[in-house]
Amino acid sequence: MRDFLQKAKQSSRIIGTLGTAMKNNILLQMADELINSTFMILEANNLDMQVAKEMNLSSAMQDRLFLNEKRICDMANAIRQIASQTEPVGRILDGWVTKDGLNIQKVSIPIGVIGIIYESRPNVTSDTAALCFKSGNVCVLKGGKEAENSNQAIAKILQAVLEKNSLPKEAISLLPDSSREGVAKLIKEDKFVDLIVPRGGEALIRFISENSAIPVIKHDKGICHTYIDEDAAIGKVTDIVINAKCQRPSACNSLETLLIHQNIAPHILNGLDESLKEQNTTIKGCTETLNYIKAIPLIEKDFDIEYLDNVLNIKIVKNIDEAINHIQKHGSGHSEAILSENYTAINKFLNEVDAACVYANASTRFTDGGEFGLGAEVGISTNKLHSRGPMGINDLTTFKYKIYGNGQIRK
Numbered sequence: 001m002r003d004f005l006q007k008a009k010q011s012s013r014i015i016g017t018l019g020t021a022m023k024n025n026i027l028l029q030m031a032d033e034l035i036n037s038t039f040m041i042l043e044a045n046n047l048d049m050q051v052a053k054e055m056n057l058s059s060a061m062q063d064r065l066f067l068n069e070k071r072i073c074d075m076a077n078a079i080r081q082i083a084s085q086t087e088p089v090g091r092i093l094d095g096w097v098t099k100d101g102l103n104i105q106k107v108s109i110p111i112g113v114i115g116i117i118y119e120s121r122p123n124v125t126s127d128t129a130a131l132c133f134k135s136g137n138v139c140v141l142k143g144g145k146e147a148e149n150s151n152q153a154i155a156k157i158l159q160a161v162l163e164k165n166s167l168p169k170e171a172i173s174l175l176p177d178s179s180r181e182g183v184a185k186l187i188k189e190d191k192f193v194d195l196i197v198p199r200g201g202e203a204l205i206r207f208i209s210e211n212s213a214i215p216v217i218k219h220d221k222g223i224c225h226t227y228i229d230e231d232a233a234i235g236k237v238t239d240i241v242i243n244a245k246c247q248r249p250s251a252c253n254s255l256e257t258l259l260i261h262q263n264i265a266p267h268i269l270n271g272l273d274e275s276l277k278e279q280n281t282t283i284k285g286c287t288e289t290l291n292y293i294k295a296i297p298l299i300e301k302d303f304d305i306e307y308l309d310n311v312l313n314i315k316i317v318k319n320i321d322e323a324i325n326h327i328q329k330h331g332s333g334h335s336e337a338i339l340s341e342n343y344t345a346i347n348k349f350l351n352e353v354d355a356a357c358v359y360a361n362a363s364t365r366f367t368d369g370g371e372f373g374l375g376a377e378v379g380i381s382t383n384k385l386h387s388r389g390p391m392g393i394n395d396l397t398t399f400k401y402k403i404y405g406n407g408q409i410r411k
């Protein structure tokens with residue numbers, strides 16, 4: 001492990017200083033090679049899918065894992081999008097001249113070597129590899145065990161492009177020991193690895209946060225809410241709620257709990273209930289909700305579950321303060337929305353709710369690097385430092401101060 005990480009660290013010196021044109025050209029080659037190798041990737045993915053079916057993995061997990069020609073095409077297009085983004089390295093973020101005539105520039109630089117641990121979703125392998133490469137970083141990738149063959153195939157293709165361009169293949173690698181013990185060793189190697197990004201459920205985040213000797217940017221679960229204010233436009237409510245809950249219930253940015261102002265509840269609940277039932281959504285309701293619609297009575301601990309499924313809690317609240325307090329207590333700092341036409345209520349919600357992404361009159365499903373126009377994402381950071389929300393190429397840089405003098409000494 002240490003030899004491997006040493007090579008990764010060494011290669012970060014080379015990758016960190018590549019010029020924009022060269023990086024973009026290599027990224028475009030990677031995109032083409034993914035398409036050219038479609039058959040090989042699908043064969044590998046087929047092996048993973050066979051095991052997934054034998055193991056009876058949930059349909060959501062199988063859907064994450066599954067690749068077809070279109071999905072490989074989407075992976076290639078995400079890399080092309082990343083290539084088209086403005087250079088993230090070497091940006092002058094700030095600059096000034098001191099009283100002694102020192103010219104100080106604050107300049108963006110790559111972070112170095114980044115370890116990323118993520119779920120069994122093969123597109124994350126190519127997305128994160130491309131984002132790291134464009135931002136001059138070396139990545140050490142550890143996807144979910146169910147995606148091992150797919151990830152090996154994808155990494156091999158990307159590494160072949162690096163080697164064809166006389167670059168070290170260690171710049172994009174899978175962690176050689178992908179067991180939990182391997183991860184435990186990786187997160188102690190602070191001499192070689194600069195950042196760990198855990199993207200996944202509670203057990204992963206807890207284990208990494210408690211044991212890492214390396215700075216961590218958490219990409220935690222999503223317990224996301226939508227609050228329907230008393231001044232919501234009734235015509236917008238159903239489409240937004242159905243999209244947030246039902247478009248892809250297994251995604252971290254999907255809705256778990258709907259909070260409804262008591263004054264608007266009688267006017268919307270019946271219609272909403274019908275639409276949700278058409279989508280086969282299981283509804284769990286608070287006592288007051290049960291006065292309007294048939295639902296499973298909910299219990300307090302339901303508010304802390306990330307269902308990753310087509311299940312929705314509905315709670316009626318007295319006012320916006322109760323809604324915000326509920327979100328602060330049960331939310332995971334991911335994505336939260338208010339539906340309202342009242343400027344004061346919107347401002348209050350957007351300012352007071354402490355989450356990576358706060359929305360007015362839109363679905364929380366938009367929390368995504370691609371949807372934000374970033375090409376792709378490492379994931380959704382639920383940390384406050386050093387990045388928050390969809391993590392793209394600029395978030396994969398840090399900075400240094402370059403100080404230009406002409407002989408000054410400090411008096």
Ligand SMILES: NC(=O)C1=CN([C@@H]2O[C@H](COP(=O)(O)OP(=O)(O)OC[C@H]3O[C@@H](n4cnc5c(N)ncnc54)[C@H](OP(=O)(O)O)[C@@H]3O)[C@@H](O)[C@H]2O)C=CC1
Pocket residue numbers: 117118119120142143144145146178179180183199200201202203204207218219220221222251252306308378379380381382
């Ligand atoms: N914020 C964000 O950007 C995102 C968050 N998510 C969240 O991820 C979860 C869904 O993915 P799921 O497959 O369940 O994720 P898991 O957390 O089960 O697995 C993700 C990765 O973590 C590893 N892992 C899990 N537990 C541990 C542990 N205790 N110690 C070391 N490694 C561990 C897994 O390894 P192995 O497979 O080898 O066991 C896998 O590589 C949801 O909670 C979802 O909200 C998903 C996508 C994006």
Ligand SMILES: N[C@@H](CCC(=O)OP(=O)(O)O)C(=O)O
Pocket residue numbers: 064119121250251252253365366367368369
């Ligand atoms: N940001 C991504 C969701 C990422 C995510 O949740 O992934 P996963 O849990 O693997 O389905 C999107 O909106 O498509």
